[in-house]
Structures are given as structure tokens and as C-alpha cells.
Amino acid sequence: MREKKGKSISERLDAILSDPLFSVLEKNEPKFRHRITPLTGDCALPGLGLSPEERQLLINEVGIVFHGAATVRFDEQLKVAFNINIRGTREVLDLAREMKNLKGFIHVSTAYANCHKNEIEERLYESPIDVKKLEDMINTLDEDILTSIQPKLLGKWPNTYAFTKAVAEHVVHDYGRGIPRIIFRPAIVVGTDREPVIGWTDNVYGPTGLVVGAGCGLLHSVFADTNMTANIVPVDYLVNALIAAAAAVVHDQPRNGREEVKIYNYVSCKDNPLSWAEFKRLIEIHGKDVPPVKAVWCYFLTIHKNWATHFICTMLFHYLPALIMDSITWITRSDNPNMYQIYKKVDKYGEVLAFFSTRDWQFTNQNVRALLERVPPKDREEFTFDISQLDWDKFFYNYIRGLRVYLLKDGWETLPRAQIKWRRFVIAHQIIKYVGLLILVRLAWMIASPLFSS
Template sequence: MVEVLMESGGQEVVVADNCGSTPDTPADFPSKPVEMSVPPTKLTTLQEFYTGQSIFITGGTGFLGKLLIDKLLRKCPGIVSIYLLVRAKKGKDVHQRAEEIFDDPLFERLKEEVPKFRHQIVPVAGDCNAPGLGLTPIDRSTITREVSVVFHGAATVRFDEKLKLAVAINVQAPKDILELCKEMPKLKSILHVSTAYANCPQEQIDEKFYDPPIEYKKLLTLVDCVNEKFLDEITPELLGKWPNTYAYTKAVAEHVIREEAGDLPVGMFRPAIVISTYQEPIRGWIDNMYGPTGVAAGAGTGLLRSLHCNGSIQANVVPGDMTVNAMIAAAWDVAEMKRKNKNGSAIPIYNYCSRDNPITWDDLKEMSEKYGIAFPSIKAMWYYSFRNTKSKVFHLFLVYVLHLLPALVIDTATICVGKEPRLLKIYKKIHKFMTVLNYFTTHEWKFSTEMVNKLHGKLEPEDRKIFFFDIKSIVWDTYFQTYMKGIRIYLIKDPLDTLRQARIRWQKLYWIHQGFKLLLAYVFLRVSWLTVSTVLSVVA
């Protein structure tokens, strides 16, 4: 668990990976479209829409991107190709990185159901942080010639990202995507993935555009004209009411879509805080420590004891698989709207939130505690002792007493026995993560979800089953059982085989925890008695 927290960036995000590649190596595109063998069974409306289409995905190596690839390949059998924008890194080219995506246990079901899926995947060398997405002329020509559906999900994954990089990935890249799409003769649909919190200074967030914090052209000019050091200095002033560079640049990105989309068939998808899968391809799958997942993991292993949080407000969380299902349906809806109104320029916006099946932060805490204790990890460092603390002052007191003081004592003891201290470093990382999350655990928003509800109503019954995204149908208690198991298995890397030993260890930690509380109570009473006795003796 310590290693997991040390590696985690601790930032809450909606989509992941900023794409990229080696610009001098063209992708291995098929010389002609791949002929797909569509099963003889009757296809649903959504499946028919994707039959014969080639899809371009950015952010495909991130959490939502992987789920999107899996679902499209498993449930849309007529897809010709999926072009993935990938950048080479750590000495690996784009083909190696693309192949590594499918090493994840997430894709085991895909390998069983569609064993020959790999010929549909075409890795494309590129980088969302580079001009024109870093595409070579050959790759750009092939994509514009073949692609008909685009999912732009790439975004920086850090809330405290440097503004220069955040603008390049979150603002310039969407503009480059639209420019690319304008060259596609077969284009049917573009879905830009934003976030429900792009307009977080608003208390009521409807499915419409809002004024950006700054016009995107002015921001791009500013970033180009000033040096990075000065830009970092003025960033707090630029952010204004926005809590971080992520929300700020995502708000500006929406302005890019509004101004540059023209008559393109484009839609905006705003998911809330995306957490583990609900049903498929495997229950409880998660590959990051962002947001509530980091809290649940930290609390479940005994490291996190307090979070500055108003437990009575809604925790706007949505399962990853349902989010992707809604995205797939939304892309179809965008195409249908354009087909029915070719001259229309309205851009549909979909707020995908848990408004219709609300869950509070206290609900989330109680269910995480219930199933965290039922399925403890053998890697736990202490017994579960976590609370949502509404008072910031009291929360800071608990941080010093329950986090920093024990960490200082343990690290001192570690140094004395000749080992490297680590706990204070871990808590520094945890507290940075908590600071980022505080804004979202102490504020509440009201979201409208009319477009999403209408979209669900448009689907035929079979599509509603295959591409299930009805938030009202979630049983949160059932969900959190698999959620906590998923954190244990996929993040902490603790298989259920160790559950028996973990429960024995958990019992020991429980009695140590109770003994420590009695010791603290004794020390407190002893100190109080000595203080009172001293005062009385002085008065006498």
C-alpha cells in the first residue's frame, strides 16, 4: 500500500493520458479497410451505427479510454478500425505501448469473446502537447480519409498542472482535433469529453455553454508570449474563481468547441467524478487513486484518518463502465441530430451525473467502511479509523495528531534502527491530494441531466441493456461491495486469496487500535489530573 501511494499522483480527474508519440515513424495503417465479419444475429440501432465505421480515440491509454476501447470492440462487432493516438515514452515505441494496454486484466473478457481483435487496433504516433497533435503528414492523411467517429478524451491528469502544459493539452489540442475533423469527408460524429466541473463557479450547472474565464485565443496568445516562470506567478490571478488549472482549462476548452465547431457534428460530454466499473467487463475494476478512490484506499489501509468534508452534501460519482456506455450512445445521438438537421449548428451537451440517484459523502464513507472492514487488506498498516470532518480547524488538529505525530514517531524509530524513513513523505503526498479534493468535498452543485435522460429514452430496449447507463438503476450498496473489492485487488494488488490471513491480521490491528485508544485516554486523564492537582495546590 505504501508503494501504491508513493506512485499515485493523488489528483482527481475525469479522463487520463495526454497521448503522444514518435513523429518520425508513420503508423502501420492497413492498405485497405479491414473486412469485418458481422454476426448474422440482428444488430441493435447503436451497433448498426458503428458497423463499417473507423474510430479515432485520444486518451486511449487512460482509465476511460481503456473502457471505451473494450466496449466498442466487444459490443460493436462491425467496427473496421480503432485508431489510437499514442506517444512513445520510457524507451518504448507506440506499437509497444499500444500492445501493453491489453496486458491489463480489464481485457481478459475481450480476449475470450473477440480473440482476433488486435487487427482492428491501429496505433498512431502523436502527442496532444505538440502542434497539430504531432501527426506526420502520412498519418494525418490516413486518419482524415478513413475516420468517421471521433472520441476526444485526452486531458492532463493533474489538477495542479503547470498552466503552460495544461493549456497545450486541454485547450490547444481540442482546437487541433476540430481542425483535423474538418478534413474528414466521412465524419459522422465528434464527442468532446469535458467534465461536470468545468463550470464549477456556478452553483446550478445546466446542459448549456457558460462564459469562459478567458477567451481561448487570448489565453493561447498569453501562454505563447510570456515565459513560464512569470506565467506560474500570475496563474492564481488568472484562475480567479476556478480552483485549479484543470477545471480552468477545461472551461476554456468548452469555449474552443463553441467557437470553432462551426457546422461539424460535435457534442459535449460532461461526466462527474468517474470511479470503478459497476458491471463490466469485470466488476470493480479501477486503475487509479484519484478522488474518492484514494480516500477509500487510504482509509481502508489505516493511513487516512480525516478528510475535510461536508458529509451531508452529494458526492457526484459515476461508474466507469456506465460513463463509457453513455459516451457511445451520445456519439450516436450527435450523428442522428445532424442527420435530421444538416444545417443545424446547435451543440448538444450531456451532463452525466448521479443527480437522479444521489449519494452523499457520508453515504460513501459508510459503505466504504462497511465493505472495507468486510474485505480487509493484508497490507493494512492500521485498523480503520476514518471520519469526514466538516470543521477545517478540527480537521487540521486531527491531521497533526493522527497523521503527522505518529508518522514522526515511527520515522524517528525507523532512523534509529538504520532504515530509511518514509511515512512523513507518504503523508506529504496524502495531504497534497486532500488539499486538491477539499474543494469538491465542501461544495455542492445542482446539475441538470435532461439531455442524458432524453438520450436514454431514445434507445431501444436491447441497446439499454447492452449500453447500460441508467443512474437511477444503480444499487449503491451492491456497487460499493465490488468497489472496495476492486480497490483491494487492482490497486493495492492484494488478491482475495489472502483474505483469511488478512482477517486474522485485521483482528490483531483492531485490538492494538483499542489498546492504543485506552493508552491515550489514560495519558489524557493522567495529565488532566496532574494539571488540576497542580492548580489546586497553587491556589491553596
């Protein structure tokens, strides 16, 4: 861990472990915190920023490495993404190679590391660029030049995240020789399905931001194709799959040697597909009953696969209301947030997601299926990760409620007040809609009537 926002690693760890996510563990193991040792480190620094003593502790004590540290910002600067996602991976491999009791190295990549392909198998694809060549450019070129050549460097990859994760897979494969290792590619990760806490999440990455924005009455237009697949997986399913994969790499090590790098595509689109149309329907039916008290308007979400239609709706439903609200704020000298700037960020977020919400990919997942078969029947309930058995309706019921409680920090005691507020928003929305329709009809009549009279 690294210090952040003036908080030491101990303070950050205490804050993390105080999250409701760990409430079940704390109930069963009240002193579990004493079994966790935080170390100061940073994946972007040489040697991971570890002190010699901390490094030696890891070398002596660790047997299995789960490497999931990464910057997941799609618009991250290439140099930053390289240092964390590529160089950081190499540094972790260096550390793992020194570990005296190493049994397995599990590298968490992404299902979209090779998103330039329409069909993605559980195998290694060509690297976007030679690692050494990229590193030389990162080290020698200044930031302005890197920024100017970035589109050409990325090529078919849509952002620095997918690009650097694709390169990192080759670092694991090539640089990690001699280490028992696997590459695990999860799809878009969302909140928990059932454990340790039902419906838990702590961030607005990916589709979660869409759900929160729509639920709070901020987001009204999304550029997506409703026929495409929302390739999401619950985080508890993913963690269980990673544990099973770690057990497999440890078990296979003596028999298969250390040079095979098995790759797992952990996706939902193969065995339990969910369209964006169904995604929208589920968040709507399960969200209207539990609106957040922080909502600024009622739920009103439209999805468009035509960019022009989306642009018009964005102007009407986002920027026009934002300008009106900001004007009122300026006139009254109140302390409300700048809605225009908020919607600029919302639009930027939507542009990032558009690449993934307007396309479909065909994945193979034979290795994941084989992994599932290897889990003993007595362990399958406790370590479930069979995505084909996931009930999406039940998941979204809990997911929406979890967002309200765990992410928005909106307790159930506020629900009656939120529902009253919500109903008022709905009435106001209907009034504005019909008044606007009448105005349009009136304008159309004013324009057309001279033509008929002549």
C-alpha cells in the same frame, strides 16, 4: 499514443490490452488485438505529433471522434494544461474537419468546468478568458510570470484543470463550427459497476485515492462535509452514455444541421444522490471484510467540515505517527519509506479534493434523460447508463473488492493473512486509544487537582 518511460507505443498498447479489463473481450474475440492500430501522437504537440502518413490514415478511415484526452491533474502548470486541454482540443478539431467521413465529434469535458456556478444547466457558460488572449500570454510570458499571475487568471475557478476545460468548451463551440459535435460533462468517474469486468479500476484519481488510503490504514482524517453529495459515476455507465450520445449526434445531423452543440450533464447527484456520509459508511462496511495485505494499519477514518478540527486530527493521526516511524527508520537504518513526505503528499491531495467535498451543485440533466429515452428498449440492458437504477450498496461491495484485486494487485490468496494482520492492527489501535485516553485523564487530573485541593 506516445512513448512513455522508455516503452514504445506497441509495448504500451500490449500492456494496456493485457489488463484484466480486456479479458472478456479476449475470450470472445481472441484475435481482437489485430483490429487495433496504434499511432504515435501527443496532444501537447503541433499537429498532435502525428506523421503525415498517420494523419492521412485517420482522415481516410475515421468517422466518429471521441475526444477524451486531457491532463486531469488539478495542480498542473497552466502552460501544460493549456497545451493539452485547449490547444490539443483545437488540433483534434482541425483533424476532424479534414476527415472525409466524419459523422460526429464527442468532446468529453467535466461537470465541474463551470464549478464557479451553484446551478449548472446543460448549456454553454461564459468563458473564463478569451482563448486568443490566453494563448498570447502562454506563448510570450515566461514560466515564473505565468505562475505569479495564475491565481488572478484562474479567478473563480479552483484549479487549472477546471479552468482549461471551461475554455476548451468554447473552443469546441466556436472553433468547431461546421462539425457535428456535442459536449459531454461527466461527474467524478470511478470504477466499473458491471462491465466488462465488475469493480475494475486502474488509478487513484478522485475519491478512489481516499478509499485506498483509508483501506490501507494511511488516511485517517479528511476535510469534507458529510451532508454534501459525492457526485460519482461508474466508468462503464459513462462509456455507454457516450456511445448513446454519439449515435444521437449521427442521427440528428441531417435534420438539425451542424451548428447545434448539445451539452449533456452526466451526474449522479440529480437522480441518485449519495452523501459523503453514506460514501464513508459503505466503504467501511464493505472494506473491513477484505483488507489489503499491504495495509500499514487498520481502517480508521474521520471526516471533518471544520478545518481546525481536521488540522488537529491530521497532526495527531498523520504527522505524529509519521515522525515516530521515520525516527525508528533512521535509528535502525532500515529501508522504509519516508512517511512524513508521504503524508505531505496525502495532505496536498486532500486540499485539492476539499473544494469538491465541501460544496454542492445543482445540475440539470434533461438532455441525458432524453437521451436515455431514445435508446431502444432492447438495447437498454446492454448499454445501460440510467444512474437512477444504480444500487450503491452493491456497487461499493464490488468497488472495494475490485480495488483490492485490480489496483493493489492483491490476490484473494492473501486474504487470510491480511485478515490476521488486520485484527492485530485493531487490537493495537484499541490499546493505543485507551492508553492515550488514560494519559489525557491523568494529565487533566494533575492539572486540576491543585485547584480542588486549594
